[in-house]
Amino acid sequence: xxxxxxxxxVLGLFISSHALAQxxxxxxxxxxxxxxxxxxxxxxxAGSKVQTLNSQAxxxxxxxxxxxxxxxxxxxxxxxxxxxxxxxxxxxxTGASHTALLWQGINxxxxxxxxxxxxxxxxxxxxxxxxxxxxASALYGSDAVGGSILLEENTPKSPFSIEAxxxxxxxxxxxxxxxxxxxxxxxxxxxxxxYFEIENDFPYTDSRxxxxxxxxxxxQNYGFLQQLNYQFSAQSTLSLNAWxxxxxxxxxxxxxxxxxxERLLDENIRIVGxxxxxxxxxxxxxxxxxxxxxxxxxxxxxxxxxAQKYAAILAYEHQLGDKVHLRAGANWYHTRAQSSNLQxxxxxxxxxxFASLRHQINPLFALSLNVxxxxxxxxxxxxxxSLGAEYLLWxxxxxxxxxxxLAAKSYRVPTFNDRFWQPxxxxxxxxxxxxxxxxxxxxxxxxxxxxxxSELTYYRLWVDDWILWQxxxxxxxxxxxxxxxxxxxxxxxxxxxxxxxxxxxQAGGNYAFTQSLLKTEGIYQNNQLPYTPLHRFNLYTHSTYxxxxxxxxxxxxxxxxxxxxxxxxxxxxxPGFMLAxxxxxxxxxxxxxxxGLDLSLNNLFNTDYQNYIFRAMPGxxxxxxxSYQL
Amino acid sequence: MKxxxxxxxxxxxxxxxxxxxVSLLALMAACGESDVTPINREADVIIINEGNFNSADGxxxxxxxxxxxxxxxxxxxxxxxxxxxxxxxxIEYNGNxxxxxxxxxxxxxxxxxxxxxxxTIKPTFGAAVQFATPFSFAAVGSQGYVSNWGTFNxxxxxxxxxxxxxxxxxxxxxxxxxxxxAQPQHLLAIGNKxxxxxxxxxxxxxxxxSNDEFETPITVEQGPDRMLIDRxxxxxxxxxxxxxxxINPNTNTVxxxxxxxxxxGFNEKMVLNGDGSTLYYLxxxxxxxxxxxxYSLDITATAAPTExxxxxxxxxxxxxxxxxxxxxxxxxxxxxxxxVVMRFDFDGTALDTLAAGRGPNGFLFRK
Numbered sequence: 001x002x003x004x005x006x007x008x009x010v011l012g013l014f015i016s017s018h019a020l021a022q023x024x025x026x027x028x029x030x031x032x033x034x035x036x037x038x039x040x041x042x043x044x045x046a047g048s049k050v051q052t053l054n055s056q057a058x059x060x061x062x063x064x065x066x067x068x069x070x071x072x073x074x075x076x077x078x079x080x081x082x083x084x085x086x087x088x089x090x091x092x093x094t095g096a097s098h099t100a101l102l103w104q105g106i107n108x109x110x111x112x113x114x115x116x117x118x119x120x121x122x123x124x125x126x127x128x129x130x131x132x133x134x135x136a137s138a139l140y141g142s143d144a145v146g147g148s149i150l151l152e153e154n155t156p157k158s159p160f161s162i163e164a165x166x167x168x169x170x171x172x173x174x175x176x177x178x179x180x181x182x183x184x185x186x187x188x189x190x191x192x193x194x195y196f197e198i199e200n201d202f203p204y205t206d207s208r209x210x211x212x213x214x215x216x217x218x219x220q221n222y223g224f225l226q227q228l229n230y231q232f233s234a235q236s237t238l239s240l241n242a243w244x245x246x247x248x249x250x251x252x253x254x255x256x257x258x259x260x261x262e263r264l265l266d267e268n269i270r271i272v273g274x275x276x277x278x279x280x281x282x283x284x285x286x287x288x289x290x291x292x293x294x295x296x297x298x299x300x301x302x303x304x305x306x307a308q309k310y311a312a313i314l315a316y317e318h319q320l321g322d323k324v325h326l327r328a329g330a331n332w333y334h335t336r337a338q339s340s341n342l343q344x345x346x347x348x349x350x351x352x353x354f355a356s357l358r359h360q361i362n363p364l365f366a367l368s369l370n371v372x373x374x375x376x377x378x379x380x381x382x383x384x385x386s387l388g389a390e391y392l393l394w395x396x397x398x399x400x401x402x403x404x405x406l407a408a409k410s411y412r413v414p415t416f417n418d419r420f421w422q423p424x425x426x427x428x429x430x431x432x433x434x435x436x437x438x439x440x441x442x443x444x445x446x447x448x449x450x451x452x453x454s455e456l457t458y459y460r461l462w463v464d465d466w467i468l469w470q471x472x473x474x475x476x477x478x479x480x481x482x483x484x485x486x487x488x489x490x491x492x493x494x495x496x497x498x499x500x501x502x503x504x505x506q507a508g509g510n511y512a513f514t515q516s517l518l519k520t521e522g523i524y525q526n527n528q529l530p531y532t533p534l535h536r537f538n539l540y541t542h543s544t545y546x547x548x549x550x551x552x553x554x555x556x557x558x559x560x561x562x563x564x565x566x567x568x569x570x571x572x573x574x575p576g577f578m579l580a581x582x583x584x585x586x587x588x589x590x591x592x593x594x595x596g597l598d599l600s601l602n603n604l605f606n607t608d609y610q611n612y613i614f615r616a617m618p619g620x621x622x623x624x625x626x627s628y629q630l
Numbered sequence: 631m632k633x634x635x636x637x638x639x640x641x642x643x644x645x646x647x648x649x650x651x652v653s654l655l656a657l658m659a660a661c662g663e664s665d666v667t668p669i670n671r672e673a674d675v676i677i678i679n680e681g682n683f684n685s686a687d688g689x690x691x692x693x694x695x696x697x698x699x700x701x702x703x704x705x706x707x708x709x710x711x712x713x714x715x716x717x718x719x720x721i722e723y724n725g726n727x728x729x730x731x732x733x734x735x736x737x738x739x740x741x742x743x744x745x746x747x748x749x750t751i752k753p754t755f756g757a758a759v760q761f762a763t764p765f766s767f768a769a770v771g772s773q774g775y776v777s778n779w780g781t782f783n784x785x786x787x788x789x790x791x792x793x794x795x796x797x798x799x800x801x802x803x804x805x806x807x808x809x810x811x812a813q814p815q816h817l818l819a820i821g822n823k824x825x826x827x828x829x830x831x832x833x834x835x836x837x838x839x840s841n842d843e844f845e846t847p848i849t850v851e852q853g854p855d856r857m858l859i860d861r862x863x864x865x866x867x868x869x870x871x872x873x874x875x876x877i878n879p880n881t882n883t884v885x886x887x888x889x890x891x892x893x894x895g896f897n898e899k900m901v902l903n904g905d906g907s908t909l910y911y912l913x914x915x916x917x918x919x920x921x922x923x924x925y926s927l928d929i930t931a932t933a934a935p936t937e938x939x940x941x942x943x944x945x946x947x948x949x950x951x952x953x954x955x956x957x958x959x960x961x962x963x964x965x966x967x968x969x970v971v972m973r974f975d976f977d978g979t980a981l982d983t984l985a986a987g988r989g990p991n992g993f994l995f996r997k
Binding site: 254 | 685686754921967
């Protein structure tokens, strides 16, 4: 048994929790509307496409990682190297390094890799997941080229609450998590604990049509999160979030490689402190953060990379009259990394100044302008503006039709690995730079408990000086500013549902058409980038009736090319695949206690598929989950 | 009544089946007549496309020099499945090709004639003898030998436990492991001996296959790599440190050392022309693009050539047609997609360019 003490704590809490006396609250129904301290107001995102993931989905995927969640609930392509394995995100046909991933407003991308492995981020650890599409460097700095993922922790609003679950599933899967929230007087806080493990010894059919059992793909992780808030007054709050996570994965090899024994160990500590003050002269937000990443790669011998990031953000927001909102401030990141693979131990200072303005020109028309200038040791980072607009085209009692547009500049600073990796690092790299332009419409309809929200976006994006690793004359891979990429695409999203006293029904989906073409001169010019599916969609429907619930989601990923040749074939492309997951549940309420039992069937049609070439994925599999809420 | 209907239906189905098979046969025959046969048995040039290690997408492609026909994936076409590995080297022995693979460490054996799979040599999980980054192959009689770099040590940055793994060619099973003093590269069978270039040292090990005992090693320069036998029966070895060395394999003594060779410094590529009188080797250096050159050296020369006969970017593989002396040079296109093969006359005059797979690293000629 893995970490029996932790499991005992989680299970112990689960079993004993319903015995505790509680006050009557219904806060768990209202998860969507919880205040988040220190979060950037959406008023400065006019014109931007933002998708907030459904809280039901977060519950369904509580034991899974962010890669599985985004694959099922969005049309964004996630490249995963196996089940629960390394997973990287690619918004709008860009690369894994072109996404800013922020937790509590702090970019937590690895300073050495320049990206986040979504496989190491459990869904249970976060309360809200928002996806912001398109370039957003004017708001989030480096990496926000194709999109941004914003993870946020909610603040408890009731004296005492508990959420707990325990789960078992196919291929040696077991998971559990507990969240306890508390609030008394000026003090509130919450504690989360979670663990997950899967043996991943699933059967699959290899390319020779023989049945195999997957080897060396075991995943284990656990972690805890602690939030403490102190409200000095209605206007001023101090908040602290600390997250420890431990991830231990065997690296799933190419099919048929039974000798593999690679293993990756990640340990992360993330601490973010926020102080916010709301006064007549404006709102002040002060943030301090410390992020520590430790990664050990083991095969024969091992290689370790440690990195630390310190961040401070000061932001001031003020409303001028009833039409203009202003936000201005500065942030500072200091990062350092240590590894025997890195030349010396690199350090970097990255101060920035930023300003945002929202102008509600009239009740129908709003503009938001964001600018940011960052200074990085040894780099000329471009000044990055973004300008967004929203125009209410049509408003009737039940209908709203809004037009939106956005133009934004983006950049990505080369990572420590790009610059200092031994061997191969290239200290003379330039930052990548990009532009993004988009326009679209949102339509909303509401009548008698029925609602429909839909959004259509067309975008174009241009990325230049795209950093690419390629082999040199002595076979050593090295990065350089090689690629120029132009992309365009269409994104469609909708959500609809109705609520009656007994029935709740919701359905939704997203579709993305993604064209991402290499523009660098040469034989591959105008070809689609590898691992960029032209089509992707997800669809879901969720309904509850008298404590019964059912949720089906469907996801489709079109063919991906393995290389820039764009040739369909056994080793040059990976076929498209469609997956369906079904969850059936029953919950009962005893006074204020909610008990739930859910059965999930994943890959319902037992589809034989691969996400990454020659990396097997599991067929139909099951999970049973018991949950409790107070 | 029902029975007759059923019978009738069965007859009908049988008829349909017959029809189906006839049309299938016709279709196959038709295919056989066109020049897009799945497997071009006449193709005389075999191109080894290494593939990307992480993607395990190595392939074998062919070129027919008489009608310029290209087939990009003959192994998969012949067998219905891909290598699912990266391919380091292919060595012909007894009518079979032995492809030494990484990514999944294994040796794929397939027929020279039609590329049909003969065996996959791969240790079972937990077996005492394992491949560890296998690189090349040689055989004497029914004894095959696979050179293994060893397991890369991420703490010390060297390959641990370099070895030869012995294969029983009568049933393609793994026999024993023979430890080596340093990282091996190529193997060459001369008589009943296997010469092993120990690229991690300055020696060539010599194994007597009758008793699997090592003889006195030959000391050369640092990094002995690719080995060849010239028209006079002399053994040539190119060293990563920039030397070409001629050895008398009868006495295992060094006869000549040519310094100042523009070697690549890793996985050297060297070939010999049809009559065994001229060596061609590849040199690569630099980055984005990596620039490469091909040099030629007469076996009677005493000094390194100073002028390259071919130069280009991302040069990765080298071959020479033993009949026509046409040079085949693989361009890896930095592994961003499929590579190409450029053809040149023996003196470096460009002829044409052919499509290839990912990372063309070597050539075999079926004559």
